[in-house]
Amino acid sequence: MTERRAYPDIPLFRYDYTDLSIDQVARALAAPALAGPASGEPFDDLAGTTLRLRCEGAEDIDFHFLPEQRVTFGAAETGYGALRLDHVTLIALLVPRSTRGYAIAWDRHDNRATLIELWFGDGPAPKAREVNRAIWHGHADTEHTEMGHGSPAAEPHMPTNRCEGRACLWREDNGNRTIDYYPSAAFSHWIELDRLAEGRGYSAPSDYIRLTEDLYLYTRTEAEFSGLWHMYVMDANRLESVGLRLGFNGADELEFYMFRGHGEWLGQIARFETFGDVSGDPLAMPDGPKGARRIYRPLETMERMTPAEVDAAIAEHGVQVFERASPMAGHGLPPSDALAGREFAIHYDGGLRVDYRFAGADEVQWRADGGDWTRGRYNAWQTMPGVFIFGHFVGGANHDGHIVVADLDSGKATCFRGYLNTPYFANEAGAETLFGKIVGQDIPDCGDARHERTTDLIGRAFTWSYSPGLTSMHVYSSPNTVSWVIFTPSQHGGAEWSGSGDYVKIRDQLYFVRWQEEACNGTLGTILINMRTMHDSGISYHMGAHGLSISPVGAYARHAGRFEHVLPYLSEKQGGYPV
Amino acid sequence: MTSTRRDALKLGALAAAPIAALAPVAALAADDSAARLARLEDERAVAGLVRMFVRRFNGDGDCSSFVASSSAIRIDPQVCHIREDAGHDPLLAFAADGNSATWQSRAQVDLQTNFAGDSTLEKMARFQGQGSAVTRASRQIDASLSRSGQGWTITRLTIA
Numbered sequence: 109m110t111e112r113r114a115y116p117d118i119p120l121f122r123y124d125y126t127d128l129s130i131d132q133v134a135r136a137l138a139a140p141a142l143a144g145p146a147s148g149e150p151f152d153d154l155a156g157t158t159l160r161l162r163c164e165g166a167e168d169i170d171f172h173f174l175p176e177q178r179v180t181f182g183a184a185e186t187g188y189g190a191l192r193l194d195h196v197t198l199i200a201l202l203v204p205r206s207t208r209g210y211a212i213a214w215d216r217h218d219n220r221a222t223l224i225e226l227w228f229g230d231g232p233a234p235k236a237r238e239v240n241r242a243i244w245h246g247h248a249d250t251e252h253t254e255m256g257h258g259s260p261a262a263e264p265h266m267p268t269n270r271c272e273g274r275a276c277l278w279r280e281d282n283g284n285r286t287i288d289y290y291p292s293a294a295f296s297h298w299i300e301l302d303r304l305a306e307g308r309g310y311s312a313p314s315d316y317i318r319l320t321e322d323l324y325l326y327t328r329t330e331a332e333f334s335g336l337w338h339m340y341v342m343d344a345n346r347l348e349s350v351g352l353r354l355g356f357n358g359a360d361e362l363e364f365y366m367f368r369g370h371g372e373w374l375g376q377i378a379r380f381e382t383f384g385d386v387s388g389d390p391l392a393m394p395d396g397p398k399g400a401r402r403i404y405r406p407l408e409t410m411e412r413m414t415p416a417e418v419d420a421a422i423a424e425h426g427v428q429v430f431e432r433a434s435p436m437a438g439h440g441l442p443p444s445d446a447l448a449g450r451e452f453a454i455h456y457d458g459g460l461r462v463d464y465r466f467a468g469a470d471e472v473q474w475r476a477d478g479g480d481w482t483r484g485r486y487n488a489w490q491t492m493p494g495v496f497i498f499g500h501f502v503g504g505a506n507h508d509g510h511i512v513v514a515d516l517d518s519g520k521a522t523c524f525r526g527y528l529n530t531p532y533f534a535n536e537a538g539a540e541t542l543f544g545k546i547v548g549q550d551i552p553d554c555g556d557a558r559h560e561r562t563t564d565l566i567g568r569a570f571t572w573s574y575s576p577g578l579t580s581m582h583v584y585s586s587p588n589t590v591s592w593v594i595f596t597p598s599q600h601g602g603a604e605w606s607g608s609g610d611y612v613k614i615r616d617q618l619y620f621v622r623w624q625e626e627a628c629n630g631t632l633g634t635i636l637i638n639m640r641t642m643h644d645s646g647i648s649y650h651m652g653a654h655g656l657s658i659s660p661v662g663a664y665a666r667h668a669g670r671f672e673h674v675l676p677y678l679s680e681k682q683g684g685y686p687v
Numbered sequence: 688m689t690s691t692r693r694d695a696l697k698l699g700a701l702a703a704a705p706i707a708a709l710a711p712v713a714a715l716a717a718d719d720s721a722a723r724l725a726r727l728e729d730e731r732a733v734a735g736l737v738r739m740f741v742r743r744f745n746g747d748g749d750c751s752s753f754v755a756s757s758s759a760i761r762i763d764p765q766v767c768h769i770r771e772d773a774g775h776d777p778l779l780a781f782a783a784d785g786n787s788a789t790w791q792s793r794a795q796v797d798l799q800t801n802f803a804g805d806s807t808l809e810k811m812a813r814f815q816g817q818g819s820a821v822t823r824a825s826r827q828i829d830a831s832l833s834r835s836g837q838g839w840t841i842t843r844l845t846i847a
Contacts, residue, residue: 391815402814402815402816404811404814406807406810409810409814434804434806435800435802435804435806435809436806436808574808575800575820576798576800576820576822577800577802577812577817577819577820577821577822578800578802578808578809578812578820580808580811592807592808594808594811594812594815596815596817597817602811602815603811603814603815605807605811625807628807629805629806629807629810631806631807648806650805650806652805654805
């Protein structure tokens with residue numbers, strides 16, 4: 109059992125969140141529901157206001173606001189919170205003696221309203237602690253208006269992709285700072301700068317609702333982690349927000365508070381829908397049960413193997429090293445035979461020394477630390493003249509694979525060592541980064557110089573088109589995180605996930621990047637990015653029930669842009685975690 | 688697993704039924720105009736046969752009634768739709784005895800790639816309901832045909 113922490117000091121995908129029962133949830137909600145949410149500033153007083161919410165698809169609800177932050181609806185009376193952002197008021201409340209609640213965004217100019225129904229338990233979320241939400245758009249029929257009365261003539265609030273491609277730093281009035289990337293129309297990626305220490309990014313399903321040209325409503329459900337629900341209404345021009353956080357943190361403490369935030373613009377990247385398409389909610393499930401949408405839950409489809417099962421699968425199926433074409437390399441460069449006939453050694457810092465004899469275009473002999481020679485299969489790609497990425501199976505107790513970038517013109521080499529039998533799932537790849545020098549005929553001695561970790565890519569995003577119909581976008585979101593988004597047929601950003609990453613500069617505009625698909629698919633992905641040709645060559649290291657495979661990766665790139673102001677918030681964060 | 692057109696071809700009952708009954712050209716060689724008429728009718732029959740093959744391929748996929756044997760067809764299993772390319776005239780050549788012919792034409796074909804692998808992106812694509820992708824490519828149809836007692840039959844057809 110991991111140590112109980114509200115905000116764990118281990119990656120969230122490693123934290124063992126309690127599987128709270130609905131009774132535990134109900135008990136935790138009982139008192140806060142009656143009191144209403146907490147807040148760092150006084151709430152707006154809506155006493156005397158009646159909001160009759162009329163939203164398409166939802167039951168009509170009449171809220172009568174009373175003095176002292178009380179509200180009645182139906183037969184219930186409870187506390188509420190309300191914060192105003194310009195002409196929109198955000199209202200939050202829980203239904204007493206239930207596990208349900210509401211958030212309401214009410215536009216006081218024209219009475220358009222978005223009603224968000226919230227609940228724990230009863231699905232579609234698989235666990236009681238994960239907040240469900242259903243979103244309805246309509247209007248508030250009320251006597252208290254500033255600009256009119258009754259049903260507005262304008263279109264209701266609606267899902268949108270207008271936020272897609274932006275990123276902001278939000279500083280809440282409780283002191284918490286979060287970098288929120290919005291690279292998808294259905295997911296988002298966030299980095300907690302204060303409550304979590306690593307500067308690691310995580311991805312979660314999100315809603316983006318257009319209230320006005322300036323004002324947008326954003327939500328994320330921290331599915332697969334705590335299940336917390338975080339939302340705010342943001343003013344994209346003034347970079348102000350008001351929001352609500354509801355759910356249970358890592359210590360199973362209820363968080364139910366509203367906040368005001370101040371934003372900083374971090375930049376924006378391209379989006380790829382047809383020009384003029386501003387539609388949203390691309391992963392909706394309109395025929396599903398209330399609150400349903402497509403939520404990527406990678407552990408559901410991940411094989412989880414023990415070390416014994418890994419050994420057995422490798423014994424049965426072997427290790428497939430560049431044995432077949434991969435859809436992840438449909439647009440890849442052809443392998444190079446330029447290493448054939450060459451011999452050199454790589455002396456890694458820390459002592460490991462590997463000698464290589466490249467016997468042919470795909471046959472290599474290698475030995476470690478002066479041991480016996482081993483013959484194996486390799487593939488190499490010369491991504492920039494004089495720079496090769498090659499990979500081969502090493503073996504050993506953890507079934508290592510070496511993926512090496514060798515710059516024969518500078519004498520520097522970097523290896524991403526992939527290995528299995530990590531402490532979590534034996535088939536999940538771990539990785540470490542080894543720096544070294546190349547020793548061989550006609551190869552210059554680089555002395556103590558090495559390739560170095562870099563922050564050059566942080567904040568950048570590239571699309572990678574691997575094969576027809578198979579394109580993703582990488583967002584290099586922090587020094588230790590790579591996030592990836594896949595597109596829907598309409599080229600909306602769709603599902604997004606992320607894992608540990610590391611970034612090494614090989615030459616100007618040439619970068620060696622790895623990411624680990626932890627608690628996801630277990631793959632170690634590596635690519636050598638050539639920003640001059642906008643092409644990459646890479647190698648995937650993956651273990652599954654069908655054995656261990658080392659496969660090519662190759663794709664055409666587009667530079668989606670750069671969140672150019674994000675780095676100052678992340679430059680102190682460490683990169684290159686081994687697992 | 689998505690079945691392919693080729694699967695359907697394999698599975699269909701191979702009746703090899705002739706398409707059009709025509710008098711042999713050679714038999715009518717003495718009468719030049721009759722021979723030309725017969726040739727025109729042969730051309731029309733062969734073109735119609737290829738067209739019907741394409742139409743059936745795009746429909747239920749069971750083209751067995753147009754071919755001589757199950758091994759007559761060699762089409763990439765990724766091909767899921769064929770469109771005749773009107774920008775290129777087909778080439779049709781008859782053997783001297785008029786009992787066999789070869790056909791060449793260009794086509795735009797849709798190639799379906801199923802994302803059935805275990806890479807993360809393929810899994811994510813399947814999660815989003817995108818289990819496959821379709822791309823369009825220009826290909827050449829090459830066919831050999833023979834005349835049987837009652838009409839023309841495809842003895843070999845490739846799309847490459």
